[in-house]
Amino acid sequence: MTRTMSEEQIKNLEKQFEARIARDEKIEPKDWMPEKYRKTHIRQMSQHAHSEVVGMLPEGNWITRAPSLRRKVALLAKIQDEAGHGLYLYSACETLGISRDELYEQLHTGKAKYSSIFNYPTVTWADMGAIGWLVDGAAIINQVPLCSTSFGPYARAMVRVCKEESFHQRQGYEIMLKLTKGAPEQKEMAQDALNRWWWPSLMMFGPPDAESIHTEQSMKWKLKRKTNDELRQQFIDQTVPQADLIGLTIPDPELKWNEETGHYDFGEINWDEFWQVVKGHGPCNKERMNARVGAWEHGEWVRDAAMVYAEKKENRKLNKAV
């Protein structure tokens, strides 16, 4: 009897909860929420945080070889931003009652995913340009709608992230622009980077709508405002003219402006490749995880030493007081 009552109560609470979100009210960490809401948010926010943190690795590869001091300080600042974005998002995630250690554990054991784009190698300097322009460009399109998502801490973190992200894309596009104005080899390098990053960037928006399992629920909770395919189309429409402007060619022979729809038509995306990389068989999956786990393990003695030092200082203060 009591059990039926409580199930009914939960249903009731869920109804009120969905109504609050529909009214554009924000949900804060201590508010009642359905277990599925909590789990989905932990999953999405932590994936997002992990992506920021792992995203530092492909770019870190070029810090010491940036072609000028101007490029180097910009790249360093961008990577530092990504560390910051990871931190905002981990903190937001922790408000739902999961610890930072558990989150790291999920990343390091492969239980949690991160954006597959970071499993591709950065083989030339032009890749720094392509990543800023395309990967950050795609990320911005994915992230802007999240500034008004239903979970307060996530929305607040995203406002900060989006504010900081626009310099990332501009610095990337500027790198490409400079290369296309340089020697033929430099222009070729820029084109080669575009060739390699274009399709993986399109995959960043996730599987086609027909195959996307989370879309409907995520729309309801405002974790998504537009579908994967809509966002992908928006990215293509905005990026093609940018490529034209600097004389680069999008590596898609089927790409064509469609007068009727007002959008670009584009070729088939290789979803087999996408799923292969998601499942861990991308060119750099192992390398990225080894670097990440290595950094965590090699840093352990520093974290421990800092804790011991903090305790020693605290004790000294207490002893003085006595």
Add this chain to the structure above:
Amino acid sequence: MKKNWPLWEIFVRSKNGLEHRHFGSLHAADAEMALENARDVYTRRNEGVSIWVVESKHITASNPENNGELFEPAQDKVYRHPTFYDLPDEVKHM
């Protein structure tokens, strides 16, 4: 040994004349490190002129479940607002 860095809440005053506002949280071994990390995480673009850090466990928060008894009594006390009082139009600046 396994002891995690505690969580700290970060409050930043964006400029003099304004109050400190909650910016977010971070982990640090002690208050000094929390301040240093807060500077790097939350004020990379001149967002602040002053930082407060408070260990999260020292914050006592109200429970949203009690929102009714805590906040609803204020709703029917219209006499706490200036518009409750009827004054002649001739009275200016009051």
